[in-house]
Amino acid sequence: MCLRISFILIILSFSAMTFAQDKSNKGKEFWLGYGYNSWFFVPDGALPPNSQELNLYLSTEAAATVTVSIPNTGWSQTLTIPANTVDASILVPKTGANDARIISEGLSNKAVHIVSDTPIVVFAHMYNTQTSGATMLIPVETYGYKYYSLNYSQSQSNSRVPYSYSTTTANAPNWHSWFYVVASEDNTRLLITPSDTTQSGMLPGQTFTVNLNKGEVYNVMGKIVNGGNQLWQASKDLTGSKVVSVPGNDGNCHPFALFSGSGGIRLCYFDGGEVMMQQAFPVQAWGTRYLTYHMLNNTNTDINDPFKNFYRIAVDDPTTAVLRNGIPLTGLTNNFYYEIVDSTGGDYITADKPIMVAQYTPGGNRCWNNSQFAYGDPEMIYLSPLEQGSKDALFYANRKTFIDFNYLNVQVKTAGIPSLKLDGNPFDPANIITHPNNPAYSVAVARITGAAGQHRLTCDSIFNATIYGLGYFESYGYNVGTFVNNLNNYTEIKNTLNTNGQIDTFTCPNTPVRLFAKLAHPATSITWKLSQVPGITPNADSVITNPVPIRIEVINGRTYYVYTLQQDFTFSSPGVYKIPVSYSATVIENCNQTEKAELTILVKPGPAADFSISNQLCLADTVRFTGTTPAGLFNYTSYLWNFDDATTQNTVNAKKRFATTGPHDVRYRVYADNGCIGDTTKTITIVNGTGPALTLNITGNRCKDSVLSFTSSIVPSANPTTWYWDFGGGQTITSTTNNIATHSYPAAGTNILVRHSATLTTGCNPDTIDVIIPVIHNNPSASFSIVTDTLCAKKPIQFLSTTTGVASWHWDFSNGTGNDVPPFFHTYNSAGPYTITMTIRDANGCGSAPVSNTITINPLPAINAGPDKVFSLGASTTLDATISNPSNYTFLWTPSTFLNSATILNPVSTPDILTTYTITATDKITFCTNKDGVIVNPVSKLFIPTAFTPNNDGKNDRWNIPGLALYPEALVTVFDRAGQKMFESKNYFNNSWNGSYGGGGILPGGVYVYIILLNDDKKQVLKGTVTLIR
Template sequence: MTFILASACLMSYGQNFTNKGREFWVGYGHNTLFYSGNTQEMVLYLSAEQTANVKVSISNTTWVRNYTIAPGQVVVSDLIPKSGAEDCRLVGEGISQKNIHIESDVAIVAYAHVYGDYSSGATMLLPVETYGYTYASCNTGQSYDADSHSWFYVVAAENNTRVRVKPSLETASNVQRNQEFEVALNKGEILNVMGATTSAGIGNDMSGTTILSVAGADGKCHPISVFSGSSRTVICPSGAGLPSGDFIMQQIFPATAWGARYLAGITANTDNINIPGVNRFRVYVRDKLTNVYANGTKLNSMDQYGYFYDFDANTPQYITADKPIMVAQLIVSQEGCNTSASSYNDPEMIYLSPMEQAINNVSFYSAEKEHIQANYVMLTIHENGISSLSIDGSIPGPLTSTDLTLDCPGLPGYKVVVRRFPATGMQHTVRSDSAFNAIAYGLGDHESYGYNAGSYVNNLTYIAEIKNDSSSTPNTYTCPQTPFSITIKTLYTATGIIWGYGTLPGFSPNGNINYSNPVPDGTEVINGKTYNVYKQPLPALAPSTGTYYVPVTIVSPSIDNCTNSEKLVIEVKVLPGPTADFTFVPDCATKTTSFTASSSDPLIDKWRWEFGDKTLDNVMKPDKVYVAGGPYTVNMYAFRSSDGCAGMATKTVNIPGMPKVAFDQPAVVCMPNGTSNFVNKTTVPGVFTGTLQYAWDFGDGGNAADKSPTHYYAARGSYPVKLTVTTDQGCSDFITTTVSAFADRPVAGIGITNTEQCAGTAFSFSDKSIYPGTATGAQYKWTFGDITSGTAANPAKTYKQPGTYTVTMAVISSEGCISDTASTVVKVYPVPVVDAGPDMITEPGKPVLLQATVTPATAAISWSPATNLSGAGQLQPMASPLETTRYYITATGDKGCKGTDSMLLKVFKELKVPNAFTPNGDGKNDTWRIPGLEDYKNATVQVFNRWGQIVFKSTGYSNPWRGDINGTPLPTGAYYYVIQPKEGGYGTISGSVLIVR
């Protein structure tokens, strides 16, 4: 649902749509004359301010008429068909596919008029852009004859429209009160609903019926239009005579266009402008708890269902409410409401515009049909607008034969202005520099017509307000680069608001502002209604002059459409702002840069500086210290307090970088020779691509220009060291520190007990350094000549390879001074390589040759134990042990370096397998023990019963058989075994064993 809000006022309602447009729809409403000769006629009055080409057609027929309207003129259309294939009359309830469609190439105003046989009714037509989603039917009481009904019809301007109707009373098709029903419509179709007839000539008043547009087949809600009226009815049937009846039709304002303040004069009842008649006012409410007042007096006489109030008056009325209402002004029946039989009256219903929808320029048509004897325009306007008011180019007088000006007793300062026109069909124009509300009507003997002469049709549930941030009051415009905000005021409690700046190129912010579950910034009572106020959370900036349209989406569960949301398009006018400029005198970073603002506008009285480093100022001549060099984009805004508009100047300010001087000095200077390494840590904060110059002063007369120099102090002392750094842009800074920590170097010394060792034997080194103080806290750096190193004071080192190695050591004292390097040489001798030969197997006492090897061959040999050896000093002696024995060989080489190895000589004994055992649990021979078999680790044993079934098996025989099978004792008897020792020359051993129990 989209509305355009104009910023022409500080607070702008709705979308500034009026009754002027380029597309209209209207139906041929039900008329009692359909049944008495079909004598009624329907025409359209089409008026334009510029040349207009207009097409009038009847949907789903071939009937088309084209008209060209000259500027300031009115065209009366051909008679609308009432019979044949083009007949578009609404003769009964239901859907009609024949609807009157008006299309123009430029904006026009349009009215529909039905007349005939002393019957007349007319309505102002509203263009499709004013259509809404929620309506309440606004009718009159129904009293005439059996062919007359209170009715309303719904017009679909788009395909896939779906409407939900909740009748206030029973319809002619027997739909009961409050029984909802839905109907699908396509473009150009009409749903016609008529009230039921309850007794002779009396019918149900369909006022209060609600009509909602709901989601159609495409899932969308589509805007609709609703007309209300009567086939013919009497209004205010009282008095001595028979009151007259008449046909009524009016296009209803959507619920969003209802207001809270209405001002109305009283229609005349003759052709004498100075003789007021009696009008009935019907005030429609959507909420029965609405408080309604007429000239300050609270209305209490509501209809039984809570849809409306009725009251009669013969003086101007100021009607107000605390919630939105709609007001109809009714011209009563001739001789109705106790009026004279000679008065000019006939029933008519005119929907009034609220004062919030007032307009300052209308054009309308005064008709001569049917039997009209006097035409009128009646408007309400503030007295300040009287001087600029013109009706057909002339200023109305206070009281003449054609003009009348009256006070409004309920609203001081406002006037009712009436002008009578001839009873001929003609175009009229009313203008003023102040807004007004107007109705046009005509009277005759038992005859009348009337309609709203022109109106805004804005959504009054929302108000948009534009305010420049530097302005103390709302504004009608903003200026480029001026921070502004759009405040939304709504009758509803919003659950979300989106300001759609993301759709506008060049705007800041460059995305939408989403405000979820917003908390109102307060409430305001405006024209008697309480609005929730929602301020834009962040300001916006427009890029240049022009007119922009900012989409704003408001979400609320109280909004009557499919999405419970409204889209407002806020018109933002951006006018040229004041000029602005500034000058500046740049200096190095950390120094003061001076700025001065200037403008040709003498009303400039506020400034805002954005220095490009996230710092701000608000004086005319600020001094700024940049902490880092680089280019900075500086924005300066110069504001006028009168409207909050800003001029903006942007410049790039190049600030030379200032060196941030720093260096690392030695923690201690070690003597003698006082070597001091200085490491330059200078930086230039910000953007810097230039070069730096360095000037060192070491405090002892020495100087340097290197970045990170080395200096040598000849003597202890306290020396101020100063580093000065200068950029190629002339920015210079320095730092001074003191070098005063001096210490003597230690003298390294290595201690060792033995400089010669066999490979694999550790050398023991010790610290024998001389310290200026103590060795506590000293650090050590050892190298051992074989790529290994150490840090212990007294390390041990084992070499695997023979050779000569140079060992070095340097010591760092606890003060941090490192000594010169001490060194010593050690020699590592080889160890003989010994192989005792393979493990072997033999029988007891049987000689076996041991197969040892030794390198070098000159090494001395020694075997142990020497028992059962042919020679303990031989390299490969003969061995004949009776038991398994492990023999060790030792070879001794140069410097007594020894190598050793061993071998196992395994002696296998003869296996003697027992042929019986007694597994009876007496502790004697309970297992089948085979002496010596435990030495045969890989031996396999299998035992079978006499049927060849295995009852026992094992690999190795560490757990002798107990005469069972899986834990169950076997019976006494002979069993057969197969043993495979797999070592010692034995083959398979087999036989039998007897279990005796």
């Protein structure tokens, strides 16, 4: 039978689905040695030999008690360090019985031990007058089982790489390349394979074994090789030397620390000579993605000023594909490292397997020009991969010795720049640029001024950062902070009951979960050490030989094999759980081809399942259980109630009538869509008893949005303390003062359940009652239309509506209301805007929402037919009609007889009889019309009436003499019989006498004398009497 195994390849970036550990350069326990320095034995300028110091900088956020000791000599100092400060008082002994210096190749038992009662950050700095080297320390929990030394060539001190190489270097006779290892545990056994000849004569590739106990150091130094010229001498470069841990006398592998450096080195022509030291990262912490940017070597914080830096890129596997800015690197040296010697900006370095990158900065610009800028000196810094980036780093900016400029160099995603802060302050935008070869990232630089001291770098995105200090022929530098997680494995979990399809970042207590280990190597066996994890179930160890991965994933360019135990586990309480896993693989060199992993599981508090009980627990009652799980972190999908009679319910709330009195266990569980479970059990006690009857009366229109009244009654009468109504849809009312509640339903529906209960002061409560509202009606929908050809003042407008089933109508016309049933007419007497609103009510008493329509009533044309006309028979007259903007209107005169045109505003009339004309004006736009009239009277002779009756009855109220219209200059004077003037008027046709005195006082009836001067060419005078009749 053939077994076919299919792998699913998934390519991922580092994300929430792969959980690394949380180990960083912050810790409670550290080890280091007093690395070799050539100035142990030679003067430094005017200073005697051994003038250097090894200074420790102990930086802390919380108050810390720290002990620094050399355990094998008895030397010890204990410090109390206040919170948010740094202690720089420790100088490691360099003379006498406690002399911790490493002065030659071989074994030393004087390792320096640092122990704190709270996590701290530690930096070590070795300095002299013009020599300085520093390193960030990493704590023991990050130590690994395999390391490589990464140093630099000591044989090109007068060179300007890559332009020229010198064969006459001026190295001192004791400038050794070196590395040393420190044991943090007894029975540490190491296999050391130097990459070149050592001071003691060990040959390249020759592996030897070293056994160490806690606090012991083994140092390896490169052999000094002399040339024909006595100045041409240099130490062998120990780059690529390998150290692995194998089982010691106790049968166990032990982690250890490795430091690399040089007792003296020049990188380029005219460098001042420098000491280097760096604590190496274990291979398990190497990554696949690195960003670089050159150190600043200027005095004006110019981030754009190019400066040559060198880089060495170490590989664990010679087949590793390494790319610089997307272009494969070639020329692997000694099957271990690539070297970049032409970088004056920044690079993006990627690989498909783990690599480590070291950055080297020379002094001034003497590697590539003849600048005499004397600031800076050689320095080596081990960089962190992007996978180990930090969001919060505590570091120390130093001033020893003669450090004039401290530059912080940060690479961070561009999206994180707004939150990037140094000591709480943003970076100067002038010192931020886009990374030259990865536009998703930015480079930010800050000059740190002031005295030496502690600083803090924070961001909401991960960053990688270094600090570089420079002075006159002086420098130091180190990585300011990083995670140092084991990237050979990641953790993944999957909550078994997850229904949302999203990646689980945590699980919850008592929640079934699957565990997955993502391993960097295909395992030949895996041991899951579950018995070492308190709180996990099941907890039996599991050993699997030749395990089959369930899939293969590529994370950050690196291949991982995913394994699982194919069963569910639960954790008893919240917390961070560490599950030890050991696995074997043929490619593992250390510990009998076995490597340890630690799966990190985050267990957060689950849903807070709880419930309340709505009434007293009487045997005759139905007990109402209300789930009270709060909303927030979880999205709940299902519920489960378990009662002690083996019945269940799966709703958020439950009701149960118990058959017996006494205690009963009730269990309630809630299930979130991410698979987490909330679980609680309560014991209730059912007592014997029966409560009074409860009734509920509902009044009001059963209409959507109508207010209904719910009145509660209890028979026989009782004294409730609380009334409770549940109207459905999560709408409830609880009252302690009123037995009447009101509620409106926002939507129509049928068979609506209303649940009501009451709590009594004493005795069993009445049973909760359910009342069904058969229907909540939709409100009717009102509509109407307006029928008219024009919207004009004083013209009736017809209103229509096709709405049916209407019991009553209500109209609001903006100028009054009515209840007319359409169709009907309504007239607006005045022009202007009007909003007509209609509401209706149907037979169910449900009212519609108001429906409105706004119209604009247009004014009637303001036409004036002009004054009446009197003229001589046989003559003609022009009708003096007026209107504003006459071009906006059309006109029609009726009758049209005797007119020269019936469609103009001012026609000429030649009637031979008295004629009344009517003009109709029509607005060309609104089509509104209006009329006015004028009388045209042709006269053949002057007729003077002999009487009139001014009694205001509208008939003969004035003494009208129409013929005087032909004599506009005529003067009419009226006298009483005594000869007194009673009235006088010129233009009499338009100002006739109304029987008053002087236009005001009322004259009595009688006969009055008149004189009319026609003032015509004949100078005619007419005299006579007129009778005023009252």
